[in-house]
Amino acid sequence: MPQKSKQLLEESRTRRTYRQFLDESVNMDVIKNCLMTAATAPNGADKQPWHFCVVTDSEMKQKIRTESEKIEKTFYEEKISTEWQADLEKLNVNWRKPFLTEAPCLVVIFKEFYKILPDGSKDKNYYVTESVGLATGFLINALRNAGYASFTYTPAPPTFLRTLLNRPEGETAMMILCTGKADLSYELPVLKKKTLEEIATFY
Numbered sequence: 001m002p003q004k005s006k007q008l009l010e011e012s013r014t015r016r017t018y019r020q021f022l023d024e025s026v027n028m029d030v031i032k033n034c035l036m037t038a039a040t041a042p043n044g045a046d047k048q049p050w051h052f053c054v055v056t057d058s059e060m061k062q063k064i065r066t067e068s069e070k071i072e073k074t075f076y077e078e079k080i081s082t083e084w085q086a087d088l089e090k091l092n093v094n095w096r097k098p099f100l101t102e103a104p105c106l107v108v109i110f111k112e113f114y115k116i117l118p119d120g121s122k123d124k125n126y127y128v129t130e131s132v133g134l135a136t137g138f139l140i141n142a143l144r145n146a147g148y149a150s151f152t153y154t155p156a157p158p159t160f161l162r163t164l165l166n167r168p169e170g171e172t173a174m175m176i177l178c179t180g181k182a183d184l185s186y187e188l189p190v191l192k193k194k195t196l197e198e199i200a201t202f203y
């Protein structure tokens with residue numbers, strides 16, 4: 001047991017956010033297995049309130065990038081606070097989002113708040129954000145285990161994604177997971193992860 005948990009810890013420590021990807025298609029069977037792993041996550045009342053849109057089509061990726069960059073430009077030029085800007089400096093990020101067209105695969109993750117039933121009534125879901133957050137974590141770890149990097153990106157507001165991907169009114173996009181083989185020439189920012197003492201208290 002301690003051996004297995006130590007092994008997973010060491011493997012998990014190799015996961016980092018790569019912001020550059022190799023120009024190499026993903027294996028769709030692997031992606032499907034990772035999505036089904038995500039779908040094993042615990043969730044409110046077993047309503048499984050998630051939907052994953054897998055985008056490999058270049059035109060659709062370009063549309064997503066164009067809309068995202070429009071939103072980001074406004075955010076960086078008009079809305080961002082000084083503190084937020086300072087926090088982002090070490091990561092060297094700005095309004096340009098080239099990874100949205102460079103990553104071979106985008107998984108757009110939707111939260112399903114409700115479904116419209118044939119009689120017009122709403123079938124509601126519970127703890128949607130918590131459940132989809134858990135599924136996303138499972139997905140990131142499954143992708144890592146399969147040899148794919150992933151980059152979590154959250155355009156705000158994300159409304160354009162529902163329109164572009166033709167999803168129903170009860171769903172809201174939560175994030176885009178850009179995935180593929182990492183470009184190892186990308187210079188990872190040096191980050192200091194918190195220690196056990198900082199993140200946990202034992203009683």
Ligand SMILES: Cc1cc2nc3c(=O)[nH]c(=O)nc-3n(C[C@H](O)[C@H](O)[C@H](O)COP(=O)(O)O)c2cc1C
Binds near residue numbers: 018019175
């Ligand atoms: C919800 C969410 C949104 C994020 N958005 C961005 C983003 O817009 N741009 C970016 O470069 N990184 C983004 N990231 C990645 C984080 O910056 C990254 O996970 C963090 O710096 C820790 O680095 P690591 O993943 O390499 O451990 C996001 C991560 C999360 C969880």
